[in-house]
Amino acid sequence: MSQGEPGIELDTSLGYMLKAAASALHSAMEAVLSPLGMTITHYSCLELLAQRPGLSNSELARGAFVTRQSMNVLLQSLERQGLVIRPARAPVGRALPTELTDLGRRQLEVASAAVRRVEQNMLADLDTDEQDQMRRLLRTCITSITEPPASTT
Amino acid sequence: MSQGEPGIELDTSLGYMLKAAASALHSAMEAVLSPLGMTITHYSCLELLAQRPGLSNSELARGAFVTRQSMNVLLQSLERQGLVIRPARAPVGRALPTELTDLGRRQLEVASAAVRRVEQNMLADLDTDEQDQMRRLLRTCITSITEPPASTT
DNA sequence: TGACTCATGTCAGTAGTCTGACATACGGTG
């Protein structure tokens, strides 16, 4: 079965393992959010707004790792549901600062608790030092990927 | 814009950082695969087949972290393009063992080299020990998420 | 002032993935 050919060794490839971990986390979050009638992006948007009130559509999109077009569709839906609110006119520029409503805050509370349990379960076998180490490693990876690769066609 | 906001809980949440890292890697891979006319799942499928020839549709789906329905659509497309080949009838059960064609192998070579560069760039600032540590941490997380939470619903 | 650049919000069309459903094949157990 295992032929060390060219390409990437799947069992040791950090790229593959990163995707595997993210996929597992995604599934676990979906499993707890779906019964609440929420998608992951839906939850992410609410969580972002709770921690950073007044974020614009584009800023929310970047924070939730989707395009601003996708976030815009979601925001319109959340607005109709009365979970968030945006001013009719932009106070400055074109950006519309978004805020959670009380209803949105209540919905987020339930979801946030569920997601926190998922994350705690993921980290159940890691002590504090290991978690710090993992933060450091992930941050280094993110920086390296995001920064200019210097030389590539 | 309202920049300058100090990072809050989000910046220390390992779940969020995991998603951020995976998203950055995803974008970087997309950026190099798109010019080759390939999607990430397309590449993943070919890479899996190179290392584990004879994988079935369902096995490929699990390996690429998509549903078997999605992989089936992709496989039919790859088959039409002459990149993979499947027997008309299953030798045993219903599973159809899939194999790369020479054309598929050639296309994979180019893509694999590009993806390897992306992964190496991601790990540019990590030494061997740190990479091993990261493998260990990710594997622990995957196991914890996947295993039964053994708690209340 | 006017031209240029950049970021934003939004509309429309497209593509990839998902859920639901059904038929088929194997392995157990009565």
Place this chain on the structure above:
DNA sequence: CACCGTATGTCAGACTACTGACATGAGTCA
């Protein structure tokens, strides 16, 4: 043998997120 549970391949419809496009507002610079 018949029955049941599990796994697979596949078709169809629905959904989510994406790319492309356009207009608006703010900042820069000559």
